[in-house]
Amino acid sequence: MTEKRLKHRIHEIIFEADTPTGRLFDIILMVAIILSVIIVILDSVPSMTVKYGFYFHTIEWILTILFTIEYALRIYTVNKPAKYIFSFYGIIDLLAILPTYLSLFLVGSHYLMIIRILRLMRVFRVLKLARYVRAAKSLSIALRSSREKIIVFLEVVITIVVIVGSVMYLVEGPENGFTSIPVSIYWAIVTITTVGYGDIAPHTIFGQAIASLLMIVGYSIIAVPTGIISGEIVRSSRRNKQSTQVCQNCLYGDHDQDAKYCKQCGEEL
Numbered sequence: 001m002t003e004k005r006l007k008h009r010i011h012e013i014i015f016e017a018d019t020p021t022g023r024l025f026d027i028i029l030m031v032a033i034i035l036s037v038i039i040v041i042l043d044s045v046p047s048m049t050v051k052y053g054f055y056f057h058t059i060e061w062i063l064t065i066l067f068t069i070e071y072a073l074r075i076y077t078v079n080k081p082a083k084y085i086f087s088f089y090g091i092i093d094l095l096a097i098l099p100t101y102l103s104l105f106l107v108g109s110h111y112l113m114i115i116r117i118l119r120l121m122r123v124f125r126v127l128k129l130a131r132y133v134r135a136a137k138s139l140s141i142a143l144r145s146s147r148e149k150i151i152v153f154l155e156v157v158i159t160i161v162v163i164v165g166s167v168m169y170l171v172e173g174p175e176n177g178f179t180s181i182p183v184s185i186y187w188a189i190v191t192i193t194t195v196g197y198g199d200i201a202p203h204t205i206f207g208q209a210i211a212s213l214l215m216i217v218g219y220s221i222i223a224v225p226t227g228i229i230s231g232e233i234v235r236s237s238r239r240n241k242q243s244t245q246v247c248q249n250c251l252y253g254d255h256d257q258d259a260k261y262c263k264q265c266g267e268e269l
Helices: 004-017 020-043 046-075 081-085 088-102 109-127 130-145 147-172 182-193 205-234
Strands: none
Touching: 004 020, 004 046, 020 046, 046 081, 046 088, 081 088, 130 147, 147 182, 147 205, 182 205
């Protein structure tokens, strides 16, 4: 087997889930990631560390070495290593292995391995179920498409809480717990989101009336971002079905099911 075919074969296994071996590899990877996260969580419990600390650290190092080999293979199999290294998943994969090595020099840094849980985002590709891949893509498109509307919505909400907070500071005053405008704005945010901690509450009739109106406004605006994103999801769901193939040359992955060439760089899939 030539080096080019070998790289293509390894790339097919670790980057895609279109083959039984690729699917098996990704499932094993998911199990390893979950096990690693569980080990880090248990290792933070003093009583568990005293009893099983040695085993925890041994498993951590074994998994880290395996993740390091996997990371190196990902770099080896792509035509443009820098493209992968500085990609979102490339950075996450690197951050997943660095904490263990840093623990040799910095005490306690191995707890940062909890970031490995971010690698579970690969689950959409691992499952190789079109409806999940399509759903993830639709959600991503919907969030990007609705960002302007969401920004305007947040500006309105911020304006409301600043105005109401300032008014409450004047109405209630420090003697009723509204010691400053920032504290009053904090109260307005807690109220408009219907969280209601109860650490600060209005005591005057006028203040209670303002609080009541703000609560009603809070209930009405909660549905706004949900409606915006839902509408964008409906629109994005009309797109063509996407496959899970990843271009070996440019790492582009949003290809149609029947695509034979990468729509971004033209490389054969």
